[in-house]
Amino acid sequence: MFPAGPPIYSLLRLPLLQLLLLVVQAVGRGLGRASPAGGPLEDVVIERYHIPRACPREVQMGDFVRYHYNGTFEDGKKFDSSYDRNTLVAIVVGVGRLITGMDRGLMGMCVNERRRLIVPPHLGYGSIGLAGLIPPDATLYFDVVLLDVWNKEDTVQVSILLRPPHCPRMIQDGDFVRYHYNGTLLDGTSFDTSYSRGGTYDTYVGSGWLIKGMDQGLLGMCPGERRKIIIPPFLAYGEKGYGTVIPPQASLVFHVLLIDVHNPKDTVQLETLELPLGCVRRAVAGDFMRYHYNGSLMDGEGPFDSLPGPPALYCSYSRNHTYNTYIGQGYIIPGMDQGLQGACVGERRRITIPPHLAYGENGTGDKIPGSAVLIFNVHVIDFHNPADVVEIKTLSRPSETCNETTKLGDFVRYHYNCSLLDGTQLFTSHDYGAPQEATLGANKVIEGLDMGLQGMCVGERRQLIVPPHLAHGENGARGVPGSAVLQFEVELVSREDGLPTGYLFVWHEDPPANLFEDMDLNKDGEVPPEEFSTFIKAQVSEGKGRLMPGQDPEKTIGDMFQNQDRNQDGKITVEELKLKSDEDEERVHEEL
Ligand SMILES: *[C@@H]1O[C@H](CO)[C@@H](O)[C@H](O)[C@H]1NC(C)=O
Ligand SMILES: *[C@@H]1O[C@H](CO)[C@@H](O)[C@H](O)[C@H]1NC(C)=O
Ligand SMILES: *[C@@H]1O[C@H](CO)[C@@H](O)[C@H](O)[C@H]1NC(C)=O
Numbered sequence: 192m193f194p195a196g197p198p199i200y201s202l203l204r205l206p207l208l209q210l211l212l213l214v215v216q217a218v219g220r221g222l223g224r225a226s227p228a229g230g231p232l233e234d235v236v237i238e239r240y241h242i243p244r245a246c247p248r249e250v251q252m253g254d255f256v257r258y259h260y261n262g263t264f265e266d267g268k269k270f271d272s273s274y275d276r277n278t279l280v281a282i283v284v285g286v287g288r289l290i291t292g293m294d295r296g297l298m299g300m301c302v303n304e305r306r307r308l309i310v311p312p313h314l315g316y317g318s319i320g321l322a323g324l325i326p327p328d329a330t331l332y333f334d335v336v337l338l339d340v341w342n343k344e345d346t347v348q349v350s351i352l353l354r355p356p357h358c359p360r361m362i363q364d365g366d367f368v369r370y371h372y373n374g375t376l377l378d379g380t381s382f383d384t385s386y387s388r389g390g391t392y393d394t395y396v397g398s399g400w401l402i403k404g405m406d407q408g409l410l411g412m413c414p415g416e417r418r419k420i421i422i423p424p425f426l427a428y429g430e431k432g433y434g435t436v437i438p439p440q441a442s443l444v445f446h447v448l449l450i451d452v453h454n455p456k457d458t459v460q461l462e463t464l465e466l467p468l469g470c471v472r473r474a475v476a477g478d479f480m481r482y483h484y485n486g487s488l489m490d491g492e493g494p495f496d497s498l499p500g501p502p503a504l505y506c507s508y509s510r511n512h513t514y515n516t517y518i519g520q521g522y523i524i525p526g527m528d529q530g531l532q533g534a535c536v537g538e539r540r541r542i543t544i545p546p547h548l549a550y551g552e553n554g555t556g557d558k559i560p561g562s563a564v565l566i567f568n569v570h571v572i573d574f575h576n577p578a579d580v581v582e583i584k585t586l587s588r589p590s591e592t593c594n595e596t597t598k599l600g601d602f603v604r605y606h607y608n609c610s611l612l613d614g615t616q617l618f619t620s621h622d623y624g625a626p627q628e629a630t631l632g633a634n635k636v637i638e639g640l641d642m643g644l645q646g647m648c649v650g651e652r653r654q655l656i657v658p659p660h661l662a663h664g665e666n667g668a669r670g671v672p673g674s675a676v677l678q679f680e681v682e683l684v685s686r687e688d689g690l691p692t693g694y695l696f697v698w699h700e701d702p703p704a705n706l707f708e709d710m711d712l713n714k715d716g717e718v719p720p721e722e723f724s725t726f727i728k729a730q731v732s733e734g735k736g737r738l739m740p741g742q743d744p745e746k747t748i749g750d751m752f753q754n755q756d757r758n759q760d761g762k763i764t765v766e767e768l769k770l771k772s773d774e775d776e777e778r779v780h781e782e783l
């Protein structure tokens with residue numbers, strides 16, 4: 192009770208003790224001066240029997256200290272011990288609040304240091320002693336361990352233990368933070384840790400929710416940063432302490448790891464990481480986008496993946512295909528809906544989303560904690576709008592011979608390369624050694640290609656961007672992902688007028704008046720396949736008519752013969768030809 196004294200703030204309630212101390216000191220000084228060398232001790236003897244390896248601070252005059260002690264007489268008999276009292280409070284050292292022996296004996300001490308002090312009577316309770324406790328002229332032995340030291344001039348001490356290389360933002364007043372901490376007293380006694388609660392400690396900074404020292408010590412911190420923050424008691428729990436774990440007037444040491452910081456006023460933050468050259472179109476609300484993304488938390492944890500729950504949480508790379516969605520329509524978290532707008536095909540952007548535009552204060556699943564800021568690295572593969580038509584860009588066009596262009600019904604030959612917008616090659620006609628063939632409008636190629644090949648002249652090269660609803664749709668096709676926008680380069684090799692649907696041959700002019708006679712070359716009244724074939728080929732070569740393009744002429748002529756030879760006896764008669772012609776009259780066309 193004596194050396195440590197009562198709490199400094201309650202000294203006035205104990206005038207007797209203070210009086211005693213003052214008397215003792217007066218007497219002590221007198222005796223000290225009078226004592227001869229070799230006689231009783233002149234000064235306190237200090238034995239530093241345990242000095243901690245690290246001693247960041249030594250006790251100086253005017254500091255406040257907390258310490259434990261055992262007080263014994265020379266014979267080992269205990270006269271006092273701090274352990275017998277429940278609370279130890281701070282007292283100013285070196286200014287006469289303690290017996291002089293103690294004031295001197297504590298100087299230069301480090302936290303966790305252990306000392307043995309031998310205090311001669313004149314630096315203790317002198318020739319008077321303390322009634323009932325300390326006899327006159329007693330030499331006192333103290334074993335002391337220092338627990339805490341601070342000063343009224345102290346400020347919060349911040350040491351940065353680890354600073355991540357990339358600091359997206361630093362804590363400011365008013366921010367909402369999530370952090371982990373270990374809290375200890377200055378002597379290392381743990382009083383609290385966030386880890387025991389299974390989650391981060393989440394709070395506002397600078398808004399009075401935290402002790403003052405913490406409000407200060409967190410400022411300027413980056414996610415992923417580790418700090419040691421030492422807070423003097425007057426910026427912590429002060430005279431009252433906190434419950435049973437923080438004694439009155441205790442300095443606190445926090446080891447803090449910042450996980451996350453945002454401000455309730457934050458909006459989505461965008462950072463373009465890679466922007467392809469020649470970006471002409473930017474995504475707008477209502478577009479349908481295919482993209483890859485990695486999502487992570489602010490301290491670098493992640494990517495979070497294979498989460499049950501809302502689909503935008505999946506890390507698309509773990510699924511080996513893109514994430515596909517409409518944007519700006521509420522199908523994904525609001526921050527993502529905003530963050531994807533304005534992106535270009537091929538762009539890589541980082542989208543930082545505060546929790547109020549993501550999963551809010553409750554988080555979701557077990558990978559997204561409450562109040563978490565989410566950071567997405569997004570790679571836009573393609574996007575389109577359901578209202579899109581084929582985008583046609585002419586790359587080159589032969590200037591002189593471009594008077595005839597393709598139209599519906601034309602039979603065309605073309606070369607093409609087809610790829611996805613990210614450059615992935617899908618198909619090419621060059622693999623087949625011959626151009627692709629198609630009759631425009633015959634539904635044989637995807638709609639977008641059919642459209643893109645119209646109005647083209649031979650030799651022209653075009654680039655076509657075909658949205659999925661004019662290509663392979665949302666389900667895709669072999670080798671084509673669902674909802675993929677396709678890019679074609681096409682080159683028109685040849686163009687011919689097509690034949691009306693169902694026709695194998697058309698006359699360019701009126702058919703010969705005596706058709707059967709013209710066909711029956713040997714005039715025997717029958718037309719076998721050989722005569723028929725010879726006749727048709729002659730018409731074609733004389734430019735009087737033409738066969739259906741895109742099919743082996745022998746096969747076409749064979750098919751025509753079959754149509755005429757009604758009774759299938761291998762020859763056409765005049766009646767058979769007439770029958771067919773009559774039918775054709777009715778249908779008003781010129782087929783044989
Ligand atoms: C005081 O004595 C107690 C009981 O013997 C012991 O546990 C404690 O460590 C001692 N304190 C100091 C500062 O030596
Ligand atoms: C808290 O202590 C634990 C156990 O020693 C350690 O793993 C963790 O990193 C510490 N946290 C901080 C923020 O220093
Ligand atoms: C996601 O992470 C993987 C693996 O680190 C990386 O290859 C990929 O480019 C990242 N994707 C995006 C969109 O940043």
Ligand SMILES: *[C@@H]1O[C@H](CO)[C@@H](O)[C@H](O)[C@H]1NC(C)=O
Nearest residue numbers: 508509510511512513615670
């Ligand atoms: C992922 O995609 C790559 C390239 O398209 C393919 O080779 C691989 O087989 C796919 N893996 C799975 C698990 O689908």
Ligand SMILES: *[C@@H]1O[C@H](CO)[C@@H](O)[C@H](O)[C@H]1NC(C)=O
Nearest residue numbers: 546547550551552553554561
């Ligand atoms: C978060 O959870 C609490 C308790 O389960 C609930 O009362 C609250 O409405 C939830 N908040 C939101 C934004 O969903």
Ligand SMILES: *[C@@H]1O[C@H](CO)[C@@H](O)[C@H](O)[C@H]1NC(C)=O
Nearest residue numbers: 590591592593594595596648
């Ligand atoms: C197109 O030009 C070619 C060569 O100049 C010519 O032979 C052909 O008749 C022209 N075609 C049309 C439809 O004008």
Ligand SMILES: *[C@@H]1O[C@H](CO)[C@@H](O)[C@H](O)[C@H]1NC(C)=O
Nearest residue numbers: 606607608619621680681682
């Ligand atoms: C397709 O790509 C090949 C190889 O790059 C190129 O030689 C060819 O001209 C391209 N074809 C078209 C129609 O663009």
Ligand SMILES: [Ca+2]
Nearest residue numbers: 711713715717
């Ligand atoms: Ca004949």
Ligand SMILES: [Ca+2]
Nearest residue numbers: 756760762763
């Ligand atoms: Ca016949």
